[in-house]
Amino acid sequence: MDLKVKLRRLTLKNPVLTASGTFGYGNEYSKLTNVNKLGGIITKTITLKPKIGNKPCRIVETYGGMLNSIGLENIGLEEFIKQKLNQLWKIKTSVIASIAGSNPAEFVQLSKELDKIKLIKALELNLSCPNIHNENIVYGNSTEIVKETIRLVRESTDLPIITKLSPNVSNFMDLVLEADKSQTDAVSLVNTFIGMAVDINTRKPKIPNVTAGYSGPAIKPLALRYVWMVKKVSDVPIVGVGGIMNTADALEYIIAGASAVACGTVNFINPKAGTEIINGLENYLERNKIDSISKLIGSISC
Amino acid sequence: MFQIDVTIINQKRLSSDCYIIEFISENIAKSAKPGQFIHIHCPAPESFFRRPFSIADINKNIVSIYYKRIGPGTKYLSSRKKGDTLNIIGPLGKGYPDNIKGKNIVFVAGGTGIASLNFLAKKLQPSKGKLFYGAKCKAELVFANNFNKKNWQTFKSTDDGSAGFKGFVSDLFFNKSKNILDSNTVVFMCGPHKLERAVALFLIKNGISFYVSMESVFACGLGVCQGCAIKKNRSEGYFLACKDGPVFPGNEIDWKEV
Numbered sequence: 001m002d003l004k005v006k007l008r009r010l011t012l013k014n015p016v017l018t019a020s021g022t023f024g025y026g027n028e029y030s031k032l033t034n035v036n037k038l039g040g041i042i043t044k045t046i047t048l049k050p051k052i053g054n055k056p057c058r059i060v061e062t063y064g065g066m067l068n069s070i071g072l073e074n075i076g077l078e079e080f081i082k083q084k085l086n087q088l089w090k091i092k093t094s095v096i097a098s099i100a101g102s103n104p105a106e107f108v109q110l111s112k113e114l115d116k117i118k119l120i121k122a123l124e125l126n127l128s129c130p131n132i133h134n135e136n137i138v139y140g141n142s143t144e145i146v147k148e149t150i151r152l153v154r155e156s157t158d159l160p161i162i163t164k165l166s167p168n169v170s171n172f173m174d175l176v177l178e179a180d181k182s183q184t185d186a187v188s189l190v191n192t193f194i195g196m197a198v199d200i201n202t203r204k205p206k207i208p209n210v211t212a213g214y215s216g217p218a219i220k221p222l223a224l225r226y227v228w229m230v231k232k233v234s235d236v237p238i239v240g241v242g243g244i245m246n247t248a249d250a251l252e253y254i255i256a257g258a259s260a261v262a263c264g265t266v267n268f269i270n271p272k273a274g275t276e277i278i279n280g281l282e283n284y285l286e287r288n289k290i291d292s293i294s295k296l297i298g299s300i301s302c
Numbered sequence: 303m304f305q306i307d308v309t310i311i312n313q314k315r316l317s318s319d320c321y322i323i324e325f326i327s328e329n330i331a332k333s334a335k336p337g338q339f340i341h342i343h344c345p346a347p348e349s350f351f352r353r354p355f356s357i358a359d360i361n362k363n364i365v366s367i368y369y370k371r372i373g374p375g376t377k378y379l380s381s382r383k384k385g386d387t388l389n390i391i392g393p394l395g396k397g398y399p400d401n402i403k404g405k406n407i408v409f410v411a412g413g414t415g416i417a418s419l420n421f422l423a424k425k426l427q428p429s430k431g432k433l434f435y436g437a438k439c440k441a442e443l444v445f446a447n448n449f450n451k452k453n454w455q456t457f458k459s460t461d462d463g464s465a466g467f468k469g470f471v472s473d474l475f476f477n478k479s480k481n482i483l484d485s486n487t488v489v490f491m492c493g494p495h496k497l498e499r500a501v502a503l504f505l506i507k508n509g510i511s512f513y514v515s516m517e518s519v520f521a522c523g524l525g526v527c528q529g530c531a532i533k534k535n536r537s538e539g540y541f542l543a544c545k546d547g548p549v550f551p552g553n554e555i556d557w558k559e560v
Contacts, residue, residue, distance in 0.1 A: 024526040031303045032391065044528075052539035055559070059521050059529030061351045066521060073528045073540070216350065268522040269343065269352060271305060271391070 001285045002292040003278070005039070005259050007237035008185035010122045010160035012094055012260055014039040015293060016250065016278050019241050019264030020098035020124060020164070021045065021070065025080075027087040032271040037278060040094035042262065043084075045126045046114075047099070048106050050076030060197045060206045065216025065243070066265060067195055069207045072100060077113055088119055095119055096162065100126040100139070104149045108156045115157035123159050125149060125184075128166030128191035138166040138191075143178040150182035162239060164188035167226055173233070180236040188239040188262065189226045193219055216265040217243040224256055231257025231298050245273065247280025257298040303394065303524070304329050307387045311364065313380075318441035319371040320414075321380055323388075324364050330393055331363040336422035337397025337515055337549040340367065341523040342379065343389040349375035354520050354544075356418035356492070357393060359447065368417040368445045394523050395548050398490055398513055400425040406486045407431040410501055412471055412493020413438070416445050418515050419492050423448040432482055433457065436471025436497075440464035472500045483510055491515070491552075495560050502557050512552035516560075518543035533559035 003014035020042040026035055035041065053073025060067040075083065088095050097120045099110040107125065114120050127140025127149065140146050146163070153161060163184040165175055168191075179187055192213025197206040205211075223242025230238060240258030243265070244250050250261045266273040281293060290296060304327075312324040330340065334357050341352040353375040359366040371380045382388065400422065407428040409419045416435055423431065436459035437443045443465055449456055458466030459474040467474040471493070489505055489512035491498055498514050505512045518530035525545030532541045533556040541547060541554070 022522075022527065028524060028526050032305045053528060053531060055533070056531045056540075057519070058531055059519060059527065061349075061519070061521075063348055064350060066350060068521075068527070068529065070528050073531075265521075268527055269350070 001282050002294070003281060005294055005297070007162070007239070007259050008160065010162070010185050012039040014278050014281070015254065015258075015260040016274050016281070017042055017096070017239065017260055017262040018267060018274055019262040020126065022264040022267045025084045025088060026091045026095065029267070029271050030091075034275055036092040037275045038093050039260065039278075040096050040121065041091065042096045042098050042124050044074055045072055045098040045100045046074055046077055046080050046110060047072060048077050048101060048109055050074065050079065055208055057206055057208070060212070062197065062214070062216070062218070064218035065214060067197055067207060067212035067214050068192070069209045069212035077110060081113070081117070085117065085119070094121040096122040096124050098124040098126050098164070102139070104145070104152050107149050108152045111153045111157045111159070115159055120159065122162060122185070123153065123157065124162040124164050124188060125153065126164050126191075128164055128168075138168055140165065140175060141169050141171075143171070143174050146175050146178045147182050150179060150184050154183060160185040162186045162188050164191055166191045167222070168194045172226070173229070176230050176236065177234060180234055184236065186237040186239055186259070187230070188241055189230060190223045190242055193222060215243070217245050219243045220249060220252075224252055227253055227258050228256040228300070244277070247277050247284065250277045250281065251284060251296070254293065254296050255298070255300045257300070259294075259297050303392065305389070305391045307389050310382055310384055310386050310388065312384060313382055315380070316444040318439075320368070320442055320444050321371065322358070322366055322368050322445070323379065323382070324366045325388065326363050327365050328363045330357075330365050331360050334360060334365070334393040335397035336400055336425050337418050338393040338395050339548065340365075340390045340392030341394060341520065344375035344378040346374045346378040349373070349378060351375075351519070351521055352391065352523060353379070354394075354523060356421070356515070358417035358420050358445070359424065360421065368414060368420070370414050370442070391523060395544055396546065398422050398515070398549050402426065402488055405488045406482070406484055408482065408487055408489045409433045410471060410475055410489060410491040410493070410497075411435045412497040413442065415492030415494070415515070417492075419490060420446060420448050422490060423454070427453070429453055431455070434459070434471050434475045434478075436460065436474065438462065470497065472497050475501060476504060479504070483508065488512065489552075499557050499560050502552050502555070506553055506557075513549055514552050514555070515548045516543045516550060516555070517548065520544050
């Protein structure tokens with residue numbers, strides 16, 4: 001049973017990744033699950049300078065999911081290299097570094113430094129975090145900025161590039177097609193949906209920033225639709241992400257067109273989800289007498 | 303740290319909405335420290351996150367938690383019976399320092415905050431300890447097993463006056479403070495944030511050393527999601543209650559922001 005998948009220049013030993021911001025830097029969960037079995041881990045987003053993150057309350061439980069307004073809290077590039085690389089070397093799976101900047105030059109600086117580190121196998125460009133600067137806009141909301149960012153990053157590194165896009169835009173398909181034209185190796189679809197919650201006792205928003213990113217099983221039908229929509233018109237490889245809790249969810253994404261999937265919120269509930277899904281995919285292939293997962297990608301018939 | 307299925311050997315309703323669950327886990331029994339918690343999966347439609355519970359006691363390989371049924375997660379828990387399994391992750395977090403000898407030990411517990419202090423009492427075994435324990439009413443002042451010994455003096459309070467002092471446990475504590483606090487005192491505190499802030503500001507003002515367990519909403523419970531931020535006092539940025547805590551030295555926290 002071949003679980004290997006190819007996302008242009010990036011080959012993964014299996015299609016199951018962990019989403020940025022939900023698995024730390026890989027070692028935190030190593031006591032609870034066999035991290036090495038995963039197809040890859042995507043690190044917490046790294047920014048040039050450290051960010052202390054948003055003031056609490058940062059997370060809200062909802063029916064079938066959660067809101068988060070973490071604010072890209074991270075130790076910054078310098079400390080990432082100093083502190084985290086030692087731990088990451090112990091991990092025997094593909095490490096994909098997620099990066100974010102407030103302008104293309106910052107993306108380039110991050111790419112150049114991470115390019116030097118052999119254990120980094122790819123970059124995921126976080127063009128879509130909704131929580132930077134207290135604003136309700138995502139960084140990557142125009143074809144110009146998507147084009148400039150990807151092209152400049154491509155010039156500064158040979159690492160495969162995954163572009164993570166937001167559903168909170170009105171020109172989503174234009175951005176995906178531009179990312180493909182700019183030769184991204186894959187697109188991660190999708191980042192969180194913008195949502196909110198109100199405290200009925202204080203009559204204030206539960207999150208100080210008011211809005212936050214919504215994730216978890218409740219968004220699966222929404223994110224899945226984005227994957228299918230893109231697959232219809234483009235052959236850019238897709239990392240499907242949004243509400244994947246189990247094998248069946250992962251299969252829905254793959255059949256709809258994703259070459260790989262990323263588990264995010266589920267890690268908080270069940271740290272073993274990723275490895276359970278890998279086992280589940282193997283069982284599915286065996287039961288259905290399919291010898292390679294790549295035969296399932298986009299196999300939906302409609 | 304483990305993620306395991308455990309079998310409930312006892313679920314007892316103490317009164318009102320207050321329950322104890324006991325289960326067997328040699329791994330957790332051997333490794334857990336007072337102040338640490340376990341993160342329990344309570345699958346119910348409106349309960350998505352796991353629920354954290356301080357470890358309330360350990361006897362041989364039997365682990366106890368003490369909780370109040372207040373929402374969908376604890377409602378699920380209260381419906382579990384002897385023989386049912388729970389999936390738990392733990393022990394998690396940084397516990398109380400349990401090696402403080404020769405000091406004047408004072409505990410302040412609000413409501414279910416008594417749980418972690420109950421476990422700490424067993425480990426600390428002070429020669430003369432004082433417990434201030436407050437709850438909404440008499441029915442909720444029900445869990446203090448490890449304080450029924452000669453070395454503990456207990457002061458109780460209820461909001462409605464149905465038992466002990468009528469009022470908040472913080473007020474009871476302030477009333478008695480002149481007679482019990484000295485430069486040798488260390489206070490350990492666990493309860494609602496409102497209580498903790500009131501007592502913390504008092505202790506800081508009077509230069510008394512203290513440790514506090516900070517309850518938070520947890521998604522991951524182990525320092526990855528970065529959701530449980532607590533503002534630092536001495537520097538910029540935030541602690542994570544699940545990983546840097548839940549127990550903190552009292553003056554490390556910016557109490558203005560709690």
